[in-house]
Amino acid sequence: MPSGQPGRWGRGRLNGAAILPPPLVGELQAIVGKDHVLWRHDELRSYEYDGSIDVGHPEAVVLVGSRDEVVEVVKLAQRYGKPVVPRGAGTGLSGGAVLSHGGIAVGFSRLRRILEIDEQNQRAVCEPGVVNLDLTKATTPLGLYYAPDPSSQGACTLGGNVAENSGGAHCLAYGVTTNHVLGLELVLADGSVVNVGGQAVDVPGYDLTGLVVGSEGTFAIVTKITVRLMRIQEGVRTLLATFDTIDDASRATSSIVAAGIIPAALEMMDGLTIQALQRAGHKGLPSGAQAVLLVELEGMPEGLSESTAAVQDILLQCGAAEIRTAETADERDRLWKARKGALGALGQIKPNYYLQDGVIPRTRLLEVLRTVTEVSERYGLPIANVFHAGDGNIHPCIVFDQRVPGETEKVVAAGGDILRKCVELGGTLSGEHGIGLEKQAYMTWIFSPVDIAAMLAAKRAFDPQGLLNPGKIFPKDTPAP
């Protein structure tokens, strides 16, 4: 939710000319070195946001260079009673890395080494600042890759992925971040260093790794990540099907899943998105199409022709107007280009977009998309749909102009209406972007006070004083843990 609070810029505000840094900054500099603490107003500006519409104001940003520095920073923050907020690339879409309660942002841009790639055991050990795609690039020559592939993978970090339990287009078949993380090194709020999980599986005891993944930076600071790598499949077939109605495309999606075919990816784009792509100069999409399905099948060639044919049959039965298939990497890239360029292209319609993230059971796709259309009409706001249809993870994207007074509030209300429908249909508030600040007010739609109390009990076990990333996930009036 947009907070729009006035700035609390701290003492660096007068361009820093003759002003001595506040004592906190001095002590931080002593830990990480002068060059790695940002504290002047102009330096902090780009750390006030993430990819969402919330704003917050760090008092300092420390760019840590080692785990031990993280430990020292946390201890210092303890002493000053200042919140600590870990920050990856700041691409988060729910305000997770926004300092709504001030304090110190811990940035990981210096901790971006891939420490180990174990080809035989198909594992990698990484620092938290490693960019998602860099890991796959580093392992591709070995025939391996890191499966969770958020659309932001060229920028977002593994630390952010772990915190948000991020997903991506290919998570339909291979699972999300939590299914690929084997172990973590953590710095806890009291400055202690703890290893959870490990290189081997089934480590005795509670699955603390599983608990920390998706905790949005509120349980611990992740300083090392052990992930599983997967073998790159032998063959890939990509199909792009166009439909005259979004209902047909929804039906096709549900039918593919119901037929027991689990594609690697099954993505949908609607008519508005297609128009935007065309306006942005993207060629090769049929005008007038109201929906496009992108279906990717992976596996051994022996099975691919059969499953491709089966998918084609379903698509045609559900009224596909046209189906294109790609067999070479080039053709495939061309088909994916539209999907990947979709969000950017929406700027052709209005300057801003607000990307929602909701989930419904896959059989309810048709209903939820009808609600999206209704909401769009009711609020007079164009809404484009570009999403992971195969898992029922919708991404209605409300396009608007932030400069028009009152529009932002309308956009947030419209997003809320869509989410309410998701919940009514048996779904939930977020499939991959997290709750953060954005959806904390809606938590009570899903969870009772008793459920929330249990989550807070887990938080107390990790961070009894509430030092790490405070004010997130739970409704604003929730008492501190």
Next chain:
Amino acid sequence: MRPETAEDVAAALHEADGAGRAVVPWGAGTKQGFGNAPRAYDLALDLTGLDDILEYEPADLVVTAQAGVPLAALQERLGQAGQFLALDPPYAGRATLGGTLATNTSGPSRLLYGTARDLVLGMKVATPVGDLVKSGGKVVKNVVGYDLNKMHIGGLGTLGVMVEVTLKVHPLPRAEATVRATFESLAPAHAAAGLIFRSVLYPRAVELVRRAGSRDRRGNDGLAGRWEVLVWAAGSPATVERQVRDAMAWCREGGAVETGRLDGPAHQEIWQGVCDFGRALPEDAALLKLTTLPTQVAALVQAVEQTMGEAEGDGALGAAPAPDVLAHAGAGVVYATVPQASAPLLHRLMQVAGEHGGTAVVEEAPPDVKLELDVWGPVRDDFPLMQALKAQFDPRGTLNPGRFLGRI
């Protein structure tokens, strides 16, 4: 006590907690041997009364069931729609869903499908204060709130009692077959298995097996030290053929002295045996579960055998009752039977596993031996966090006290 509803479970827990009575949640009882003996045991909470399948929409590939439902009943229902729950733990014929999840038992199929942590989408848990707590949800993607499901999977009912679970299910593979290859020794078998599970074949399971027991009974020393690689091919008919063809060829090239293919009942039977490995033990034997990196499996097995051989005194492994060994090779999970188990020997074996960068848990052992051991092995630097969780969720130590890691 055998409650019939989730609310009754919560009420019973609340009452026991208030009265300071220790509760042992009870499914079908197939794994009550799991873990340390409880420190106190006042009330068995029989969950088999909660045996409904609550919601099942095949087209969503999601099912919600009560925790006391027998796994077999659940599989049967899913099977009618051409689907299944991709968990193949031991005792699948009798075990309940809740017991399977609380012990986090898994089977060979974990190579392709993962374990319970990859399949559970949501749950409802009864707590010692009498609440019913919901976590997760009923959809396949969900990042709303903390993933408290993970605390209870493998938590041995020490943080709450699962009463309802929502799971992801899979379509049944259209075709299946087994490749069985026999090797003269462990090293080439291990190498061939590795080639297969690391490959583009993506088989459902790859096992390394050595059954010493059958050799003893037949008195056939010629088979001593022989290892089998079992490959579970699954998928479409065409991909199964490919998996079988390549796996066989690689085993032969890797030095297999015999390779064969099993279909139909023979295929099913062999995997049933794999799932139930080591479960019908002689009274004086133990079952050890070891984990390590997949590349370390052979070294770990050798170290275990050597330690057992030394324990026999003369070091002549051929004469000593060698262990039966089954490894989920791709996952790096090794099960070894320990004939004539003693606490010092098991203790030593657990140390050996640690020295190989792995972990060891004594899954089954004679009761008197178990009393002298901590079956979970040593705690690690994350144990204070686990204690903190226990203090939050079961402050009076009502649930399975003393049974889990670190006698939590």
